[in-house]
Amino acid sequence: MMRSRVNSLALLSLASLLATACTSEKVVYRDGPNYAQPTTGAASFVGYSDEASKKTVCGSCHVEKQAKWATTKHASAWKDLSSSGTMQTYCQPCHTVGQNGNPSADAKAGFGDAAAAQYHDVQCESCHGAGLSHVSNPSLTNYPLASIAADTAAKNGCGECHSGTHNPFVNEWRVSGHADTWTTSHNSTDPYCQSCHTGQGALATWGITSNYVEKNNTSNGTANMLGATCATCHDPHGSANKAQLRFPINTASTETNLCMKCHQRRGTFQDAIAQGRNSVHSPEGPTLLGQAGWFPPGMSVADSIISTHGNVSKNPNLCATCHVAKYAGTDPLTKAAVNSTGHRFLATPCVDASGLPTLTQTCAVTAMSFRSCVASGCHGTETLARAAFNTATARVTLLNNEGTRLVNLIKAIPAKAADCTFSATKPYNSCLGLQFNQSVVTKVGGIIHNPFLLEQLMVASITQVKKDYGVTVSANISLEPQLKRPPTVPLSGTQH
Numbered sequence: 001m002m003r004s005r006v007n008s009l010a011l012l013s014l015a016s017l018l019a020t021a022c023t024s025e026k027v028v029y030r031d032g033p034n035y036a037q038p039t040t041g042a043a044s045f046v047g048y049s050d051e052a053s054k055k056t057v058c059g060s061c062h063v064e065k066q067a068k069w070a071t072t073k074h075a076s077a078w079k080d081l082s083s084s085g086t087m088q089t090y091c092q093p094c095h096t097v098g099q100n101g102n103p104s105a106d107a108k109a110g111f112g113d114a115a116a117a118q119y120h121d122v123q124c125e126s127c128h129g130a131g132l133s134h135v136s137n138p139s140l141t142n143y144p145l146a147s148i149a150a151d152t153a154a155k156n157g158c159g160e161c162h163s164g165t166h167n168p169f170v171n172e173w174r175v176s177g178h179a180d181t182w183t184t185s186h187n188s189t190d191p192y193c194q195s196c197h198t199g200q201g202a203l204a205t206w207g208i209t210s211n212y213v214e215k216n217n218t219s220n221g222t223a224n225m226l227g228a229t230c231a232t233c234h235d236p237h238g239s240a241n242k243a244q245l246r247f248p249i250n251t252a253s254t255e256t257n258l259c260m261k262c263h264q265r266r267g268t269f270q271d272a273i274a275q276g277r278n279s280v281h282s283p284e285g286p287t288l289l290g291q292a293g294w295f296p297p298g299m300s301v302a303d304s305i306i307s308t309h310g311n312v313s314k315n316p317n318l319c320a321t322c323h324v325a326k327y328a329g330t331d332p333l334t335k336a337a338v339n340s341t342g343h344r345f346l347a348t349p350c351v352d353a354s355g356l357p358t359l360t361q362t363c364a365v366t367a368m369s370f371r372s373c374v375a376s377g378c379h380g381t382e383t384l385a386r387a388a389f390n391t392a393t394a395r396v397t398l399l400n401n402e403g404t405r406l407v408n409l410i411k412a413i414p415a416k417a418a419d420c421t422f423s424a425t426k427p428y429n430s431c432l433g434l435q436f437n438q439s440v441v442t443k444v445g446g447i448i449h450n451p452f453l454l455e456q457l458m459v460a461s462i463t464q465v466k467k468d469y470g471v472t473v474s475a476n477i478s479l480e481p482q483l484k485r486p487p488t489v490p491l492s493g494t495q496h
């Protein structure tokens with residue numbers, strides 16, 4: 001009975017869609033979602049039409065979503081749980097479809113009420129909520145939208161399952177800058193700023209026009225604006241990239257790399273001129289790829305220096321190698337394993353006695369963990385990695401301080417002082433270029449993102465102001481490259 005009702009209504013709404021010139025085959029009505037009528041307690045969750053072949057009732061019409069989702073780990077959550085040999089009842093709500101992960105009003109829904117195979121795995125309704133009403137009457141006005149938000153407390157999206165001691169993804173993300181990208185931008189109403197500083201803006205800019213709960217919550221000054229949430233970086237329905245990422249992390253391109261799509265606003269002096277500001281804004285992508293900075297006349301773009309850190313054949317996961325590194329620590333009291341998921345996005349975190357990142361990240365370099373440098377197989381020990389960090393930082397900082405001294409000397413030459421003040425309408429010069437390069441250097445992490453480029457940018461711009469303004473470089477400053485790649489790490493760019 002139910003089946004024929006679905007049939008006729010679905011055909012009706014499909015016909016009205018076709019009438020509005022929809023040629024997409026993303027939603028195809030297929031005859032036969034012969035689902036069992038949910039029990040009353042299951043709170044209208046429909047689940048699988050056939051568990052063995054992973055056919056969800058939703059997927060019988062939403063064929064494109066079904067095909068993608070079936071390839072994700074969500075679709076094998078029950079198999080992995082039950083074959084782990086350690087399954088207990090309390091494990092199940094996160095490995096099945098029911099009250100977890102959606103705003104279901106019931107304390108127990110789906111599997112939580114009726115422990116049937118129909119509700120195995122993390123299915124569509126885990127995120128979208130109960131679907132019986134929509135399935136019985138699919139229309140453009142009656143459908144269960146999912147949320148792209150994430151929190152530990154609120155009953156929404158990923159948080160209810162991806163949190164807690166063993167999987168503290170949301171717990172870590174919540175205190176990271178990515179949860180807070182909207183406030184960082186000083187709540188800018190400019191859609192351009194929002195394209196990197198809000199989840200909604202990023203999805204729209206990336207052409208993900210999908211519908212979700214918060215899609216139209218884009219008004220300023222409200223609590224509606226979301227940061228870079230889980231569903232900003234991860235495609236909830238699956239993707240060709242590892243870990244369901246929306247874009248790859250292993251491409252050396254600011255156009256295609258997930259992280260670099262945002263971390264690249266103003267990295268070159270051409271960007272600075274175009275945007276009317278002589279300093280960087282999120283230059284991490286261009287710095288890593290050897291493109292950031294002002295290249296003085298003697299240093300052409302062809303000389304761009306890419307360190308091992310930015311070389312995709314030596315460091316395939318690029319940004320994520322250092323910034324999304326998961327590991328286990330040990331609770332000093334219970335000796336139990338505790339996990340860091342890497343979703344604080346810290347490359348060299350300050351850690352507590354368990355080895356987990358501390359809330360405040362203000363420790364000395366000696367107390368920072370350099371674990372990601374070793375786990376990646378790039379550096380032999382944490383001590384060696386820390387030493388390399390210190391050496392590069394000391395050298396580039398010395399050059400930067402010299403740069404500041406030289407800029408002040410130029411400013412003291414009455415006829416030249418004005419050169420050092422930026423205006424987009426006057427010709428660019430080496431005093432401005434030196435200052436731009438200093439902003440690349442002083443951006444947190446810049447030195448590690450590309451020590452060899454930054455040393456060379458400073459050396460070349462110091463050499464250029466010396467030539468242009470006759471200022472004298474301090475005797476203790478060597479203008480020869482001092483930073484040497486460790487012999488075990490092969491050369492990967494053009495070393496000067």
Ligand code: HEC
Binds near residue numbers: 124132
């Ligand atoms: C019998 C076919 C059918 C089934 C089964 C079905 N849907 Fe739909 N769904 C539709 C149609 C038709 C629309 C409206 C047209 C469209 O969005 O292209 C729709 C719309 C939606 C939308 C809104 C899409 C948008 O563009 O805003 C969501 C979300 C959705 N369905 C989720 C689900 C979920 C979750 C299930 C399973 C509980 C499900 N659907 C089951 C046919 C179906």
Ligand code: HEC
Binds near residue numbers: 080094160164
């Ligand atoms: C709070 C929700 C939650 C509970 C409770 C839970 N899990 Fe999970 N489980 C997850 C999440 C989220 C992942 C995915 C983590 C990841 O990809 O790193 C996962 C992954 C797994 C995996 C796959 C691991 C792998 O390496 O692929 C197994 C097996 C597993 N859980 C078993 C269990 C067992 C056994 C229990 C109970 C003792 C349990 N889970 C309880 C949420 C949960």
Ligand code: HEC
Binds near residue numbers: 056074127208235
């Ligand atoms: C892990 C959570 C999750 C799961 C599982 C999931 N969805 Fe979604 N779904 C979302 C989110 C979040 C969005 C909005 C963002 C997006 O589409 O990337 C969405 C959007 C949609 C839309 C709107 C698409 C549009 O074009 O406007 C449809 C339809 C949909 N999902 C159907 C499904 C179906 C069918 C399944 C199961 C085969 C499913 N979803 C599984 C979270 C999920």
Ligand code: HEC
Binds near residue numbers: 159160
């Ligand atoms: C009902 C609980 C639940 C919800 C809700 C949920 N997940 Fe999961 N997720 C899991 C479990 C369990 C696994 C591990 C399955 C396994 O490995 O067997 C998992 C695995 C994953 C993985 C690992 C994929 C891989 O290839 O390693 C990603 C990424 C992920 N989930 C993202 C999300 C995102 C993003 C959302 C929200 C839009 C979400 N999940 C919502 C339970 C959930």
Ligand code: HEC
Binds near residue numbers: 321324
């Ligand atoms: C800024 C982008 C970004 C955001 C935001 C983000 N992730 Fe991830 N996530 C990643 C990257 C990158 C990886 C893959 C790291 C690797 O395997 O090298 C990953 C991996 C994962 C995995 C697989 C871990 C494993 O065991 O292999 C899960 C599960 C996951 N993320 C869940 C989440 C959840 C839940 C949220 C929201 C709290 C979230 N992510 C937010 C970028 C992000």
Ligand code: HEC
Binds near residue numbers: 197232
């Ligand atoms: C949607 C745009 C977007 C994407 C994609 C993105 N980021 Fe970010 N990221 C931001 C913004 C905006 C901030 C500034 C947040 C702040 O300072 O509060 C930020 C901050 C950071 C921080 C500083 C974290 C902190 O707690 O202060 C790191 C590190 C970082 N991102 C690394 C990454 C990596 C690695 C990736 C890829 C896996 C990535 N980001 C992807 C927009 C993005």
Ligand code: HEC
Binds near residue numbers: 184186188196263
């Ligand atoms: C192309 C992406 C992108 C755009 C567009 C963008 N930002 Fe950002 N912004 C970022 C990222 C990524 C970060 C964090 C990394 C960093 O600070 O280097 C950031 C950091 C910031 C910060 C913190 C800077 C600091 O040094 O602490 C502020 C403030 C900010 N943005 C404001 C804005 C405003 C206002 C706009 C619009 C005029 C804007 N952003 C446009 C990507 C972007």
Ligand code: HEC
Binds near residue numbers: 321
């Ligand atoms: C070789 C390891 C490595 C790689 C690769 C790497 N980073 Fe970093 N990053 C670091 C280190 C180390 C710091 C400095 C941390 C500190 O001093 O607190 C840092 C700092 C940062 C910061 C500033 C964090 C803050 O606290 O303000 C951002 C943002 C950032 N990186 C983003 C990125 C992005 C985006 C990429 C890829 C384009 C990337 N990083 C590639 C190691 C790396």
